[in-house]
Amino acid sequence: MSDDRLPFFGDEQGPTDEPGADAPDSADAKAPDETAAAAAPAKPRRGRKRLRDRWLLLTVLGLITAMILGVAGVGAYYTKSALDGMNQVKREPGLIDLSYEGRPAEVPVAEGEKYPPLNIALMGTDQRTTAERGRSDVLMILHISGDRKSAYLISLPRDYWVPIPGHGTAKINAAYSWGGAALSVKTVEQLLNVPIDHTALINFEGFVNVIDSIGGVSVYNNHASTIDGVHFPEGQVELNDGQTALLFVRNRYGLPNHDFDRTQRQRDVIKAVVEKLLSRGVLTSPETFRDAVTSLGSNFTVDEGLTNEKIIELGMQMRITSGSQIRSMMAPWSGYGTSRDGQAYVEVDQAKIKLLAEALRNDTMDTYQR
Numbered sequence: 233m234s235d236d237r238l239p240f241f242g243d244e245q246g247p248t249d250e251p252g253a254d255a256p257d258s259a260d261a262k263a264p265d266e267t268a269a270a271a272a273p274a275k276p277r278r279g280r281k282r283l284r285d286r287w288l289l290l291t292v293l294g295l296i297t298a299m300i301l302g303v304a305g306v307g308a309y310y311t312k313s314a315l316d317g318m319n320q321v322k323r324e325p326g327l328i329d330l331s332y333e334g335r336p337a338e339v340p341v342a343e344g345e346k347y348p349p350l351n352i353a354l355m356g357t358d359q360r361t362t363a364e365r366g367r368s369d370v371l372m373i374l375h376i377s378g379d380r381k382s383a384y385l386i387s388l389p390r391d392y393w394v395p396i397p398g399h400g401t402a403k404i405n406a407a408y409s410w411g412g413a414a415l416s417v418k419t420v421e422q423l424l425n426v427p428i429d430h431t432a433l434i435n436f437e438g439f440v441n442v443i444d445s446i447g448g449v450s451v452y453n454n455h456a457s458t459i460d461g462v463h464f465p466e467g468q469v470e471l472n473d474g475q476t477a478l479l480f481v482r483n484r485y486g487l488p489n490h491d492f493d494r495t496q497r498q499r500d501v502i503k504a505v506v507e508k509l510l511s512r513g514v515l516t517s518p519e520t521f522r523d524a525v526t527s528l529g530s531n532f533t534v535d536e537g538l539t540n541e542k543i544i545e546l547g548m549q550m551r552i553t554s555g556s557q558i559r560s561m562m563a564p565w566s567g568y569g570t571s572r573d574g575q576a577y578v579e580v581d582q583a584k585i586k587l588l589a590e591a592l593r594n595d596t597m598d599t600y601q602r
Contacts, residue, residue, distance in 0.1 A: 313522040318540045320529030327413040327431040327535040328353075335418075336427045342595050345378040347549060349595045352376075353417050353431045354385075355408070371404060371416060373428070378595045381551040385560040386588070393569060393577040394423050403577055423585070426592045430542075433533040440474030441527035442505065446520060447513075448472035449504035451480075455493055459483040477501055559597075564588060 329335075341348045356370035375384040392404040396419050399410055407419040417428045443449065449471050456466045459479050471477040481501050487493035509524060552558065564584035569577050591600035 313518070313525050315540070316522070317525035317529035318543055320526055320532070321540075322533040323536045323538070324433075324533050325536050327433070327533075328417050328428060328537070329414045330427075330537075332418065334422075336421050336425050336593075338427055339593055339595070342378050345595075347378050347380065349378045349592070350376040350430075350546070351426055351428050351592065353413070353420060353428045355413060355416060355431070355433050371408075371420070373420065373424075373592075375592055375597060376546075376550075377597065379551065380549045381557060382598060383552060383558045384597050385558070386563055387560070388420065388563045389565060389578040391576070391578040392563070392565070393571070393579060394419060397422060403575065423580075424589045424592055426589065430538045431535045432538070440478060441531065442524055443471065443474035443477045445523035445527050446505070446508045449477065449501060449508050451497070451500040451504050453480075454496065455487050457483060457486045459485075471501065471504075 339348050352374040354370070354372040354374055371388045371390065373386040373388070375386065377383070388404055390403065390405040393401060394404050395401050396404070396407045396410065397415065399406070404416075404419060404423075407416040411418075413431050413433065417431055421428055450468060451471065453464050453466055453469045457464050459482075462476065462479050464480055469480070471480055481494065481498045484494040513520070564581035564587075566579045566581040566584075569579050571577060588600060591597045
């Protein structure tokens with residue numbers, strides 16, 4: 233399987249109550265192969281099922297794609313639809329701190345390029361009520377190269393055992409609980425020694441609504457499974473609505489490789505949605521285009537610096553025309569550990585994380601090998 237498919241969604245059941253308290257799956261679970269391996273997922277507490285906040289990179293790339301189409305002059309209606317979608321995006325202060333002491337230096341423009349690389353933190357949270365902040369059960373970095381011809385989606389395991397500024401060492405998903413998006417971003421910046429330019433949050437309704445608006449997608453299913461009474465046979469399957477697609481991507485039980493098979497399903501669905509968004513059936517239907525773009529925007533919250541003008545500017549810079557220019561990977565990990573207070577966690581591969589940090593800072597992700 234190629235690495236241009238994108239992993240997104242978390243467990244289908246609720247988290248434990250304390251930050252960082254989830255335990256990863258046992259270390260004897262094996263990934264099908266090194267390049268497709270995800271770090272050990274957290275084992276969910278049995279009980280109440282939830283739909284989790286997702287649909288990250290698609291939202292960003294979907295909006296950027298819409299900007300490219302609209303600004304490039306596809307037509308006045310498409311331009312208006314794209315702008316309507318951007319106007320649905322919520323801007324929130326405090327999602328990112330650009331001025332704290334010790335923040336990594338800005339990345340310079342590489343020789344021969346017009347722009348510096350861009351890094352955007354993408355988060356989905358497990359907030360249960362409006363009265364609590366919850367934790368970031370999905371945390372990814374979208375790295376866009378300086379030449380704007382490549383994008384890299386880097387997943388950070390929710391159980392990554394890392395230093396969290398002001399709180400000692402803990403699972404990385406606890407940062408959101410303790411200090412919101414700003415502390416999560418600061419934690420990532422200190423881990424990777426690169427500045428994060430923008431932050432984006434998304435809720436799961438974006439997944440359901442976008443699938444519905446484009447009329448479903450078709451994907452190849454490698455392993456037959458049944459969840460909540462819905463059977464997905466091996467082979468080509470039609471996911472005709474968002475709720476069915478959500479069932480397909482959130483299940484890992486009964487699959488031979490557990491979470492690794494689930495993340496493959498997620499990648500397949502994401503790629504199918506991106507391809508559908510770029511298909512003639514969507515681009516030649518003004519109404520479908522409008523519904524898809526406005527569904528994206530209304531489920532999207534970004535930092536105040538990611539204005540409509542910034543999105544348009546980035547859209548005009550982008551040179552990504554196919555899925556082959558988008559790669560996904562897991563941040564390097566070396567195994568499993570247990571903290572003094574009994575928390576099971578995913579260990580950072582210290583040697584390889586330095587290589588990743590260098591590639592991000594030097595804009596050499598095209599030659600980076602995990």
